[in-house]
Amino acid sequence: MFLVKCPWCGWREQTEFSYGGEAHIARPTGTDEISDQEWGDYIYSRKNTKGVHAERWVHTQGCGRWFNAVRHTVTDVMWDSYKMGEDAPNPPKDWDGLSSRDELEPSEGK
Amino acid sequence: MKKYSIFAIARNARNHHQDWERAWRSPDPKPSYDVIIIGGGGHGLATAYYLAKECGITNVAVLEKGWLGGGNTGRNTTIVRSNYLWDESAALYDHAVKLWEGLSDELNYNVMFSQRGLLHLAHNVHDMQEIGRRGNAIYMNGIDSEFLTPEQVKEMVPIINLNCRYPVMGALLQRRGGTARHDAVAWGYARAADSMGVDIIQNCEVTGFKIENGVVKGVETTRGSIGANKVGVVAAGHSSVVAEMAGFRMPLESFPLQAFVSEPMKPIVDCVIMSNAIHAYISQSDKGELVIGGSGDPFISYSQRGSFDQIEHVVGPVIELYPIFSRVRMLRQWGGITDVTVDRSPIITKTPVDNMFFNCGWGTGGFKATPGSGRVFAHSIAQGDMHPIAAPFTMDRFHTGALIDEAAAAAVAH
Ligand SMILES: Cc1cc2nc3c(=O)[nH]c(=O)nc-3n(C[C@H](O)[C@H](O)[C@H](O)COP(=O)(O)OP(=O)(O)OC[C@H]3O[C@@H](n4cnc5c(N)ncnc54)[C@H](O)[C@@H]3O)c2cc1C
Numbered sequence: 189m190f191l192v193k194c195p196w197c198g199w200r201e202q203t204e205f206s207y208g209g210e211a212h213i214a215r216p217t218g219t220d221e222i223s224d225q226e227w228g229d230y231i232y233s234r235k236n237t238k239g240v241h242a243e244r245w246v247h248t249q250g251c252g253r254w255f256n257a258v259r260h261t262v263t264d265v266m267w268d269s270y271k272m273g274e275d276a277p278n279p280p281k282d283w284d285g286l287s288s289r290d291e292l293e294p295s296e297g298k
Numbered sequence: 299m300k301k302y303s304i305f306a307i308a309r310n311a312r313n314h315h316q317d318w319e320r321a322w323r324s325p326d327p328k329p330s331y332d333v334i335i336i337g338g339g340g341h342g343l344a345t346a347y348y349l350a351k352e353c354g355i356t357n358v359a360v361l362e363k364g365w366l367g368g369g370n371t372g373r374n375t376t377i378v379r380s381n382y383l384w385d386e387s388a389a390l391y392d393h394a395v396k397l398w399e400g401l402s403d404e405l406n407y408n409v410m411f412s413q414r415g416l417l418h419l420a421h422n423v424h425d426m427q428e429i430g431r432r433g434n435a436i437y438m439n440g441i442d443s444e445f446l447t448p449e450q451v452k453e454m455v456p457i458i459n460l461n462c463r464y465p466v467m468g469a470l471l472q473r474r475g476g477t478a479r480h481d482a483v484a485w486g487y488a489r490a491a492d493s494m495g496v497d498i499i500q501n502c503e504v505t506g507f508k509i510e511n512g513v514v515k516g517v518e519t520t521r522g523s524i525g526a527n528k529v530g531v532v533a534a535g536h537s538s539v540v541a542e543m544a545g546f547r548m549p550l551e552s553f554p555l556q557a558f559v560s561e562p563m564k565p566i567v568d569c570v571i572m573s574n575a576i577h578a579y580i581s582q583s584d585k586g587e588l589v590i591g592g593s594g595d596p597f598i599s600y601s602q603r604g605s606f607d608q609i610e611h612v613v614g615p616v617i618e619l620y621p622i623f624s625r626v627r628m629l630r631q632w633g634g635i636t637d638v639t640v641d642r643s644p645i646i647t648k649t650p651v652d653n654m655f656f657n658c659g660w661g662t663g664g665f666k667a668t669p670g671s672g673r674v675f676a677h678s679i680a681q682g683d684m685h686p687i688a689a690p691f692t693m694d695r696f697h698t699g700a701l702i703d704e705a706a707a708a709a710v711a712h
Pocket residue numbers: 336337338339340341342361362363364365366367368369370371372373374375376377378502503504505532533534535536540555556557591632633634635636660661662663664665666667712
């Protein structure tokens with residue numbers, strides 16, 4: 189169990205949310221031309237990253253909205269969340285995965 | 299390898315058990331091997347064993363980043379069964395059960411395989427339909443499968459409360475199902491493989507590959523570079539991480555799955571009881587602990603812990619079904635990282651890199667398959683072509699569309 193930051197409601201228990209898998213997977217264009225291999229990759233292949241991972245969440249038990257978030261998949265600490273369509277707010281290269289952006293940069297807290 | 303027997307115990311008792319030989323050596327890595335297996339869990343060790351025993355390839359190393367069986371092999375709830383829906387799965391899992399039946403003898407190591415019978419409870423009309431369909435499919439594949447009425451369930455499990463919040467409407471029974479001792483499986487295969495010349499190298503993490511013109515030539519490890527003609531990757535929850543080192547992606551996601559054991563008690567449950575509708579299943583170890591498991595966390599993670607809230611999801615239904623356990627104290631809780639495919643079937647496959655093979659995707663339910671998985675994987679590596687039982691499980695199915703959907707048999711039940 190960990191905390192998830194909803195861009196609208198703030199930090200809440202993970203149990204209020206549902207996970208939506210890897211973020212930023214774009215449906216391929218030219219669908220009548222791409223190979224079965226490319227289709228399969230689009231549907232099934234995942235980064236499944238050990239480390240910093242951009243992913244989708246929905247605030248099921250709250251405002252009901254979808255958003256993206258960046259989380260460390262070893263510590264489960266969420267760095268920050270962001271709205272669909274925005275670029276991922278990447279943590280510093282040397283992020284230890286232990287503190288969120290709000291804890292490390294409180295002045296920039298939104 | 300000195301044979302284990304009652305005479306060996308007597309002989310060693312005379313020397314106060316000071317002279318037992320080590321179960322396996324601890325060699326330094328050689329410069330190169332015919333086959334390198336990455337991952338010293340049950341499946342990796344079984345692969346090495348069958349390579350040596352049946353394929354005549356003994357110049358083999360098993361590289362394990364931690365200790366043998368320290369991954370999911372040593373973290374699972376040890377349920378063995380072969381009651382899956384599809385023909386492909388029936389062939390694979392029942393191949394394993396048949397090997398389990400002779401394994402202690404074959405390895406000269408007591409893997410404590412106990413065919414104590416396994417019940418799948420049905421709590422609603424949908425469950426009844428599911429066990430009806432699957433039960434018949436299993437039966438048609440020549441695998442034992444029986445339907446039980448609630449009264450018959452009560453006879454097998456007198457402590458069950460049939461009319462609780464989760465009423466029991468029936469059950470599917472596989473009498474040949476049961477449990478085995480997880481560590482013993484890893485150790486037994488390790489000892490037998492070692493005796494045929496396989497090098498088992500612990501504390502040796504693979505950190506990269508040497509790949510030339512699309513052909514694997516060796517691995518980089520925390521103990522230096524090691525050459526290899528062929529590489530078999532059996533890294534369970536870390537398969538995606540290893541695939542990334544080789545430059546491709548797998549159709550896998552890694553989820554934490556946790557389990558619990560209680561304080562030891564006198565024998566009270568003599569079979570395995572599972573249930574898909576409520577995510578809780580239970581058996582009793584030979585030590586007397588209740589072994590309890592549930593469903594995985596609903597997000598990818600490598601935290602190897604398991605979420606706190608899952609505990610209530612598991613313990614609540616257990617107490618509903620078996621009120622007598624309401625005051626039992628839980629002793630330990632732990633998690634493992636399970637590599638889950640979308641169709642809940644494993645991946646046994648060649649890869650985009652020549653001479654590199656993967657055996658993964660066993661997710662929440664691969665312990666039961668350990669001997670069968672190792673055997674068909676060993677033959678596939680040796681032949682350079684998939685063993686017939688393994689052939690339907692290659693990663694090609696994710697673009698041909700020939701998925702083997704075992705969601706009902708395996709998504710919750712392990
Ligand atoms: C809580 C829980 C309950 C379960 N219950 C059941 C059950 O009741 N019945 C059942 O059939 N299955 C069950 N399973 C699933 C089962 O445990 C697994 O499918 C099975 O044990 C996988 O075996 P393995 O040998 O492939 O993996 P593992 O035992 O995980 O072995 C993989 C090994 O690879 C090593 N490794 C990873 N990366 C590297 C690297 N880069 N270099 C070197 N080594 C590396 C790891 O350290 C690990 O030891 C359960 C799993 C869990 C977590």
